[in-house]
Amino acid sequence: MSTEQTRKLVVLAAIWIILISAPYWMVPLGGYTALATRVLVLGLAAMSLNFLLGFTGVLSFGHAAYFGLGAYGAGLTLKYLAASTPLALIAGIMLAGICGALLGMLIVRRRGVYFAMVTIAFGQVFYYIAFQWSSLTGGDDGLRGFSRQPLDFGAFKFDILSNEKNFYFFVLFCFALALGIMGFILRSPFGRTMIAIRENERRARFLGIPVERHIWIAFTLSCFFMGFAGALYALVNNFADPRGLHYSQSGDFVMMAVMGGMRNFWGPLLGAAVFVVLQDYLSSVTVNWMSFVGLLFVLVVLFFPRGLLGFLQRSKA
Amino acid sequence: MTQLLLFNVTNGLIVGAFYVLMALGLSLILNLSNVINFAHGGFLVIGGYIAYAITPYIGFWGALLVAPPLTAIIGLAVERVLIRPLYGRDPLYSLLLTFGLAFIIEDGTRFIFGAQGKPMTIPAFLSQSVSNELFFITWYRLFMVAVVVVAVTLLFVLLRYTRLGIRIRAGTLDLETVAALGINVQMLRSLNFAVGIYLAGLSGVLAAGQLGLEPTMGTGLLMPSFIAIIVGGIGSLPGTLAGGLLIGVASGLTAVFFPAASEAVIYVMMAVVLLIRPRGLFGEEGMMS
Numbered sequence: 001m002s003t004e005q006t007r008k009l010v011v012l013a014a015i016w017i018i019l020i021s022a023p024y025w026m027v028p029l030g031g032y033t034a035l036a037t038r039v040l041v042l043g044l045a046a047m048s049l050n051f052l053l054g055f056t057g058v059l060s061f062g063h064a065a066y067f068g069l070g071a072y073g074a075g076l077t078l079k080y081l082a083a084s085t086p087l088a089l090i091a092g093i094m095l096a097g098i099c100g101a102l103l104g105m106l107i108v109r110r111r112g113v114y115f116a117m118v119t120i121a122f123g124q125v126f127y128y129i130a131f132q133w134s135s136l137t138g139g140d141d142g143l144r145g146f147s148r149q150p151l152d153f154g155a156f157k158f159d160i161l162s163n164e165k166n167f168y169f170f171v172l173f174c175f176a177l178a179l180g181i182m183g184f185i186l187r188s189p190f191g192r193t194m195i196a197i198r199e200n201e202r203r204a205r206f207l208g209i210p211v212e213r214h215i216w217i218a219f220t221l222s223c224f225f226m227g228f229a230g231a232l233y234a235l236v237n238n239f240a241d242p243r244g245l246h247y248s249q250s251g252d253f254v255m256m257a258v259m260g261g262m263r264n265f266w267g268p269l270l271g272a273a274v275f276v277v278l279q280d281y282l283s284s285v286t287v288n289w290m291s292f293v294g295l296l297f298v299l300v301v302l303f304f305p306r307g308l309l310g311f312l313q314r315s316k317a
Numbered sequence: 318m319t320q321l322l323l324f325n326v327t328n329g330l331i332v333g334a335f336y337v338l339m340a341l342g343l344s345l346i347l348n349l350s351n352v353i354n355f356a357h358g359g360f361l362v363i364g365g366y367i368a369y370a371i372t373p374y375i376g377f378w379g380a381l382l383v384a385p386p387l388t389a390i391i392g393l394a395v396e397r398v399l400i401r402p403l404y405g406r407d408p409l410y411s412l413l414l415t416f417g418l419a420f421i422i423e424d425g426t427r428f429i430f431g432a433q434g435k436p437m438t439i440p441a442f443l444s445q446s447v448s449n450e451l452f453f454i455t456w457y458r459l460f461m462v463a464v465v466v467v468a469v470t471l472l473f474v475l476l477r478y479t480r481l482g483i484r485i486r487a488g489t490l491d492l493e494t495v496a497a498l499g500i501n502v503q504m505l506r507s508l509n510f511a512v513g514i515y516l517a518g519l520s521g522v523l524a525a526g527q528l529g530l531e532p533t534m535g536t537g538l539l540m541p542s543f544i545a546i547i548v549g550g551i552g553s554l555p556g557t558l559a560g561g562l563l564i565g566v567a568s569g570l571t572a573v574f575f576p577a578a579s580e581a582v583i584y585v586m587m588a589v590v591l592l593i594r595p596r597g598l599f600g601e602e603g604m605m606s
Contacts, residue, residue: 059409106591113353113408114551118591121543125584132577247540251355251416258413290424297417301410302402 015266019172023165033164034236035280039273040168040175041232046256046268048225051182053254054262055191056218057198061116061250062123066096066223068245069126070230072137075240078146085149085160089174089231096227097220099126104219108212111201120247127245143240171232178228183265185221194218251297259300261307270308325569331458333565334465337558338520340542340549341472342513344557347546348489349509351408352400355415357542358535359422360514364388364521365530366426369437377439381464381522388518389511396510401503419536426532437525461523468519469558472512476554485509489552541568544587550600559598 022036049063073095074088081087103122110118130137137143151158151170160167185191197204197211205211234240243249252275260271278296282289304311339357346354368377368384375383395418403411443457476482484505488495496502517535524534541564549560564583572579590597 053409059407059412061412106588109595113347113351113412116408116412117353117543117551118547121540121547121584121587124540125581125588128581128584132581248416251413254409254413258409288424288428290420291428294417294420294424297413297420298399301414301417302399305406305410 019175023168031277033168035276037164037168037171037236038233039269039276040171041229041236042253042256042276043269043272044175044178044232045226045229046253046260046272047179047182047265048222048229049253050257050262050268051186051225052218052222053257054264054267055186055198056194056215057201058215058219059112059116059254060119060219060222061254062119062121062247063222063226063253064247064249065123065126065245066100066226067230067233067249067253068130068240068242069096069099070227070232071234071240071244072130072143072230073227074231074234075143075146076136078149078234079143083149085151085235088148088235089228092231092234093224093227096230097224100223100226101216101220104216104223108216108219120250123245123247123250127242127247130242130245137240137242140242142242143234144238147238148235167235171236174228174232178225182225186265190214190217255297255300257307259296259304259307261309261311261313263306264309264313267307267309274308321573322570325573326566327454327458327569328572329566329569330562331462331565332569333562334462335520335524335538336541336545336565337469337561338465338516338523339538340545340557340561341469341554342516343542344546344551344554345485345513345516346510348552348554349485349492350400350404350411350506352403352411352415353408354513355412355539356395356418356422357415357513357517358537358539359419360388360392360517361521361524361535361538362422362426362530362532363391364518365437365525365534366430366521367518368522368525369430369435369530372438377437377526384522385515385518388521389515392514392517393507393511396507400510401506404506423532423536430530430532432532435530437529439526443526457526461527464519464523468516472516473554475512481505481508541565541583544583547587548590548597550597552601553597553599556597556599563598 019040023033026033026036045063045067049060052058052060052063070092073092077088077091078085081091107115107118107122131139133139148161148167150161158166158170160170186194193204193209193214196207196209197214201211230244233244256271256275257268258271259274260269261267279289279293282292286292300307339361343354343357346352346357364384364387367387368380371383372380399414399418400411403414439457443460444455447454447456447459474482476486484495484500485508488500488502488505488509492502495505520538521535524538528534542561545561545564546557547560548564549556549558564586567586568579568582571582
């Protein structure tokens with residue numbers, strides 16, 4: 001085994017050890033378990049966006065819509081259809097993925113800033129639907145009146161409702177599952193093609209790759225993952241918020257990906273961790289946290305455009 | 318019923334006029350510099366609050382003249398310091414930066430002026446109705462539309478006949494060639510940015526007179542302006558003009574028959590336009606990619 005491979009394995013092992021042990025060191029360090037759960041879920045969302053942004057090179061600035069659709073899909077299922085956590089997750093994933101697939105067809109023919117603009121505008125459609133259709137979605141107040149259900153394996157029950165640690169491990173399991181699928185896709189010929197499109201779209205086209213179709217598939221897949229994260233988020237809070245669909249939430253996701261490092265698979269998770277902890281801290285000490293978050297955006301763009309991981313890797317080289 | 322219809326169509330046209338002012342500025346900056354200016358609504362707020370702050374000293378008319386250029390100067394400074402370093406980079410970065418800037422402006426305004434809405438004093442005769450029959454049309458609304466018409470006409474004259482305007486249009490088509498011809502492209506981008514921000518400042522003053530001031534007043538106008546640009550066709554300023562008026566009237570008309578959908582209808586229009594004519598109503602082939 002080459003040293004490079006050993007190094008990669010060590011890093012990978014370290015990441016998972018940190019994630020698995022998080023509930024045990026989070027609390028002594030002054031955090032709380034739910035904060036770790038939130039980092040995982042928003043990290044998954046940022047990584048799903050980065051699947052498109054960092055690996056296909058297409059900027060979607062409306063991905064919060066699919067995150068929110070996942071949350072509402074899960075919430076509505078729990079509230080009106082069936083008290084089953086796995087079913088709620090599946091419903092959220094399907095709702096987000098199918099909507100993404102349909103709208104993706106309208107969106108993929110555009111590139112660059114125009115792609116971004118159309119994704120923002122379409123994302124807002126779902127925000128308005130959630131906002132206006134109060135009888136179903138609770139409107140401005142958000143969707144309440146549901147809660148995640150204990151997992152029933154027949155022989156025994158796994159209580160994720162009242163036990164925060166159990167719930168964290170359940171989310172970690174879902175997170176690992178999603179990441180496994182994502183990593184598998186990125187390693188497949190399809191994933192390599194995505195990267196080829198990112199590096200040189202014209203060349204990929206000349207090689208006979210149907211670029212539009214590939215971008216559409218990548219967009220749709222990323223919406224499915226986003227829906228998964230959104231559905232988990234509804235379970236975290238037992239609540240679905242219309243602001244989770246708003247384009248400012250999309251901006252937060254893009255920020256997490258950029259701040260952590262877009263070109264790195266794990267970058268967005270690091271970005272999400274920094275962003276969530278910072279926001280949690282700032283909103284507890286100042287009412288003007290919005291300015292600080294805005295300032296963070298400006299500073300990262302001007303001074304750390306490659307993100308934390310990009311910065312570390314370059315300074316080492 | 319006719320009155321209700323007329324009321325909503327007029328409303329739609331007036332709202333549409335605002336969308337047009339905002340969207341034209343956004344469109345100018347987008348076409349030449351490839352920057353989606355998320356802070357455009359923020360500059361509208363700055364324009365409005367500057368007008369609010371100076372009205373006690375120089376009156377409404379003075380504020381109307383002075384506030385937009387002041388906003389444009391702030392815009393110039395922002396462009397010079399924050400946006401210029403990003404021109405060579407992925408458009409993602411300017412988008413994120415202006416997005417953060419919008420946060421700072423909104424929160425900063427709240428910090429300085431408070432979260433409460435502020436009323437803007439306008440000359441008394443402007444707030445009267447034109448006639449009893451058409452009670453909903455105040456002189457101020459007519460005045461706003463007149464200002465928008467003048468501003469848009471001047472903008473098109475500027476772009477059509479002046480050296481700066483011709484250079485801006487040429488730069489939109491092919492910036493590299495324009496640079497190769499010895500024109501200072503940085504300067505061109507700055508001036509173009511300033512013109513766009515001037516329009517945002519102007520809409521801020523006008524909006525303040527009609528609706529009063531709030532730190533969040535710009536955010537709500539941003540999305541419809543995006544849609545006006547997409548519907549009208551990216552890259553086409555006349556398209557943006559038509560798009561803004563069209564979605565204004567459409568949402569006004571929907572308010573008559575199905576009030577809950579008056580916000581959603583503009584998104585539906587966008588989807589329909591993108592389905593049938595992906596480049597937008599006035600867009601040219603190839604401008605979208």
